[in-house]
């Protein structure tokens with residue numbers, strides 16, 4: 001489904017269901033250089049289990065138009081603008097990595113619009129290695145390889161995907177390879193530059209859930225601890241033998257955590 | 263900078279797709295000889311049927327043993343996933359029915375496995391799908407044969423029986439310029455000798471019956487998607503971009519991105535045409551895949567020895583082998599098949615006695631019989647011809663047709 005937001009065409013996958021105003025709504029926000037397909041193993045399920053679902057291609061990503069904004073806060077503003085365009089008074093925000101920071105920023109600054117926030121594969125501050133950033137800046141395909149290598153826990157490098165016949169490494173590589181020039185670099189840069197995390201955590205009204213991978217090398221669980229400590233009453237689900245591609249590596253566990261929390 | 267720490271070919275061929283059974287600790291991939299799977303509850307069943315959640319429903323669609331083979335082959339070919347089928351032919355059929363309907367057209371190398379030729383030439387037209395065959399060395403012929411309704415270009419890594427090396431990068435460019443994908447039958451090279459997806463092909467298929475198994479005891483096929491073709495941009499593949507009523511209006515490209523083709527192929531083609539592989543065959547083929555690299559190396563070494571012998575035998579008139587400088591595609595082979603080739607072809611002048619002598623000697627030389635197999639020769643080439651194809655194992659008769667240009671006229 002396409003919606004025009006601030007003169008920009010924004011794509012959102014709806015999980016195969018029509019919008020039903022009587023149901024709560026979930027917005028899924030993907031990570032750097034990814035797109036809505038990152039949520040394929042959750043969005044359709046949630047859409048058939050009592051929720052309106054919009055798995056966005058964030059502005060400047062995937063099928064959406066526009067440019068990637070210069071900060072996480074502006075990216076969060078674009079998500080709220082999408083809600084405005086859809087006349088959504090409130091929604092639960094479920095974000096991954098860059099999308100998790102975006103969800104946090106939105107939940108901290110638009111308290112009455114965000115009913116719950118789920119942060120998957122998050123670290124704060126989200127440090128990005130200089131070598132990785134440099135390769136991304138050069139649009140060197142090595143950056144995609146580094147990302148997909150580090151994003152999968154070692155057991156996932158052997159495969160055994162939950163989707164029969166899916167080779168996770170290959171699929172993830174293809175998604176980021178087609179993200180387009182500068183997309184990864186811009187995404188990583190705004191993640192690294194985001195400094196509003198603790199403030200957002202302080203202002204948070206919505207219930208918060210963290211879903212982390214115990215073997216996540218992109219956003220190590222220990223790098224999320226200060227943020228977790230700053231949020232009262234948050235819940236954390238730690239996925240075992242899981243890297244940074246939580247929604248694919250442990251798709252069923254993520255689904256259960258979402259159903260339980262939302 | 264450290265290289266990405268992706269697992270390498272040999273490790274993948276031994277481990278990819280397998281999670282050691284957490285309960286029994288079984289080292290080998292278990293054979294899940296089951297037709298069906300227990301659902302936790304009605305909601306679990308419904309969500310599986312509606313593609314909301316992942317898992318196995320019924321072994322026509324997917325099976326845990328087969329899924330290991332699928333992932334393993336996808337990893338070796340560098341794809342996003344794979345579907346294994348009852349035979350190589352079933353994989354070819356699955357690719358075609360997933361991509362197109364009656365009224366469509368295919369451009370195919372004329373130098374393909376005889377069964378593929380028959381299927382496309384004589385059978386598919388009954389279902390409204392026509393094929394134009396072209397010389398695989400003539401790239402312009404491919405370009406010229408593409409029509410508005412063409413939906414697929416097909417070739418083999420190494421032509422059969424002519425041993426033409428397909429210029430995969432150039433052919434991919436031609437297909438992509440027409441917004442259609444390139445399918446390469448990589449049976450004869452295997453991912454050990456060539457990875458067509460890395461060279462620009464979009465889809466790869468195998469007769470796993472051959473080198474992947476390597477033992478000649480199990481039929482099987484595989485279809486692997488590289489995940490790079492942009493179905494939406496092309497606009498020529500409504501099966502992947504338009505709503506499918508079979509799953510409540512799902513749009514595969516939108517829902518699954520790079521996995522769109524395989525999801526459609528599994529949830530429609532395998533589901534409805536039913537050419538699934540048996541779990542036991544998947545297991546048997548997995549045993550072969552584990553040793554793929556060592557076997558292929560040996561096959562290449564053997565082929566080189568046979569070529570040496572043939573080159574020095576007086577009765578042998580010509581020897582065709584991509585590694586020989588006299589082969590028309592020698593330079594291309596160095597680039598695309600740097601590890602070597604397994605197949606060769608030779609012609610003898612003095613028919614038939616000396617020919618049979620050469621064949622007998624070659625047969626003794628060889629460590630394998632049927633194409634890709636590791637035991638004694640089982641098939642003799644057509645004795646009423648004076649040309650034979652071999653792989654470091656001669657192939658079955660069926661691998662060359664008597665009226666094929668390189669064979670006819672002798």
Ligand SMILES: Cc1ncc(COP(=O)(O)O)c(C=O)c1O
Pocket residue numbers: 349350351352375377378418422447449450468469470471472481482483
């Ligand atoms: C190159 C090639 N492709 C496809 C096939 C068909 O495969 P199968 O016999 O497994 O159906 C064969 C079989 O000989 C083959 O050699």
